[in-house]
Amino acid sequence: MTNRGYVGGRLPEFPESFWTDSTVLPKFPRLDNDIHVDAVIVGGGITGITSAYLLANKGLKVAIVEADKLLNGTTGHTTAKVTAQHDLIYDELITNMGISRARLYYEANMEALNFIKKTIDQHQIDCDFSTQDAYMFATTEEYEQKIQKESKAYEKLNIDGELVDTIPLDIKVKNALIMKNQAQFHPIKYLKHLVQNITEKGGLIFENTIAVNVEKGTRPTVLTRDAGRVTADYVLACSHFPFYEGLGLYSTRMYADRSYVLAAKPKSKFPGGIFISADKPTRSLRSVTINGEEMVLIAGESHKTGQGIDTIKHYEALEDFGQQIFRLETIPYRWSAQDLTTLDKVPYIGAITSGQPNILIATGYRKWGMSNGTAAALLLCDTVLGEKNKFQKLYTPSRFYVNPSLKNFLVENANVVSHLIKGKIEMTNLNPSMLPNDEGAIISIKGERKGAYRDTEGRLHIVDTTCTHIGCEVEWNSGERTWDCPCHGSRFSYTGDVIEGPAEKPLQKYDYKMIDNLTSEDSGY
Template identity: 70%
Template sequence: MNNRQLNGKLPEHPEPFWRTSVEFPTFQSLKEDLEVDVIIVGAGITGITSAYLLAKEGLKVAVIEADKVLNGTTGHTTAKITAQHDLIYDEFIQNMGRSTARLYFEANMEALEFIRKTVEEQGIDCDFTTVDAYMYATSDKYAEKIKKEADAYKRLQINGGLIDGIPFDIDVKNVLVMKDQAQFHVTKYLVHLIDLFIKRGGQIFEDTVAVNIETGEQPVVLTRDENRISAKHVLVCTHFPFYEGTGLYSTRMYADRSYALAVKSKKKFPSGIFISADEPTRSFRSIQENGEELVLIVGENHKTGQSPVETMEHYKALETFGEEVFGLEEIKQRWSAQDLVTLDKLPYIGEITTGNPNILIATGFRKWGMSNGTAAALLFRDKVTGKQNRFEKLFTPSRFYAHPSLKNFLVQNANVVGQLIKGKLDSPNRKPEDLAKGEGAVITLDGHRKGAYRDDDGKIHIVDTTCTHVGCEVAWNNGDKTWDCPCHGSRFTFTGEVIEGPAEKPLQKYDYTMMDNLTSEDSGY
């Protein structure tokens, strides 16, 4: 089966399953200054769970969200709740020791059990199901890695081990199972938590962009609309932190993209959640839509802005895999996701910088945000209420493991320099008038590198391709119709508006006519 035979089944526009199968509450933007006990910036799984937990503690809590609730990384997830995070435990034992590796496992399992208990106690209808998690190898190289990971499971007393195979038409050489993991419908779960939070007096403001923090005993969050929110504690839950302090997080993480299809298959899906150890990654699980079983297929990861092929090819590769393994009747939806990876692969959860105990951050979940994001919320609750949390040292952003942190710091920042130079040397030969409707590309205009997109009405949108963060040159993402920065993962709409940080300002926009009348627009900054 090849891509050409399957091409045409893919939906024209990306649309995540978790955003279309739930009715979301809506909230007004913040119109005035505000004073609360805790201000939470970001309405994903970490922010909403933190808000719910802290409101239960009797605190006055407000959440602000730059876009709409649950529309960021949380709304684009696989919604697996598991401590099986790829091949990680052998690596953690080697680099950080057995006790640290065990703590990481326990933190994620406690998060899983918190979700399970909350679903049961609150009677949340969110398709929560206990399943086993499977990781498989199709090559000798990764079969050996899985053996080492199985040994790590034994050393850490993880309930699981090597098994013979998986119930799919995939030629596997080794399989590792972790028992009693889970999956759920993440937005159904979190919409329920939002309702409980609001009933306890919590406040949520959408379309409210945080731009800075004034530090001090009573920190103040500043918004783009010049409102001030003062609080005893600030929780930064914005995927990439909108405020870095002196933490230099853009030099300590890289952004990674992956792709997803929700499909109707010809074969019944067995129980379990599955992921390949080999690259390119293949991850799959079942999901439910109005009583109908669908299969969620995810994979094809690469650093943001650094895809070796046009991004639509990643969707087509997943389509081919789905046809070969499951048999596809229909591709219901497609979408992509972005995740952040830290130097040592542990999330950064805790004080944003040493000496700022009232400004806390959670970032770098490495594609495993359901459990890590919940673990962050549980740690935040304890930090805010003055309780001890045994995972605080594990996740502290100020930690440093010489190996692998130093090596990865040098590698990642060398990559940034390479991408910066590469972009400046690029000399595209396309012109705006070459573009078809729905097509975007890097072009040359009046001798300068620009980005162009022709919309469905034929209008051409021109932007400067220089990212507003540190000046790298963005690349066109034809699968999602966005401009993506290869240096630190900032993403922009085809009109230049910021989708993902660390960039805060939009790309410079230009008016354009077919007569080459090009003028700079005032972008409002």
């Protein structure tokens, strides 16, 4: 594990998740030939791995295709709460979908929690699993009233909850709503064991293999960027944002949010429980054990990808909050995560379109991927096996509720158009010579908008800022040193490589030595 010891006010220089840094995962080869399996699963996060585990244990031959490394995406950067308390959601679901479907949403997530617990008990997995009560609290009168409404929704849905006026933290609250017997764990330790089980059952896993398209048919084929093809009875797109949209137009039906996490050692003892504020900006808390010491995860500061303030300020805001509550001693880790939200806040899980029943997707978990992602795997498995599942209609991707879906569809796509236009007309007077080491910015070269980052050794990296998805202009993310698209959430490294979709192709790169108007100051680098 990396040796760290950052004191309050000194955030770690580079973002890295504790989950991924503390667990060594096996490595798997790139796919370089054509294969045939019963089910091919694109995406190596909690949904893909759990789906492969379930299907392999039913005797199916499965293959996982992962564009990067297993568990290096949203699953590896979660807060790892396993809960059905998903912010203020149940009163809204009752209003928009009715009591029966709101209850189904709760049941699906509780079944997922119980599946995780049962799997851990069955295999004796050491993954720091613990049962915790979940608290959602309000600090303002506006959100006090919303929590009261949510409490009434709990009563209508027969959810095991309790409305209280205090919480066991040094935070003055108006009220709080408890959901009993929820959980937390170390997600990578848990899923590492499932990966081992998959390979023992004959499952195939390929890393650094980018899936780009599907050839439809009775046995569809997943096409990869480099060479190999995977033909199967079923294709499961579990790649956070679906790598294949078909006619589902999912990029117009979801938006991407980023949020931030600190792992910090508090001077004050953490009381137990998992916490989230109803008020915005969100503040989320849970305990975690790092090198034998109890620490706290402080999360929140959500904003649409590519549309926030200087991202390092989000980390600083979380640190300020942590100092007020716990008096932080050290901050060994910081990281961020990206999540997708659907038009009605319920994930899309099932057949990508009614005409393609053997191509399945799972996406749009709205920051609650541990339970929603597991619920998705359980539903996808039943679909592949031809078994009935009572949650199918709730999650079907083809659903469309006029309220709120129509309103949100218009709002989100108007937002895309505004950023598309804004990015094209915005100009800058910065040129490469103005960039100090370890800073990036939008620059102007011969009147054209480019993106530039000068690394810690003074080397300049220049890319075209036009996102390769639909042509929006990316923005610099200083906290992660990435280029982020404000339209649909695509993210690229400072060298232009794709980190997150829906974009599939990298940003165009430029050799700075070939650009005429670089100053002599730059010519030596």
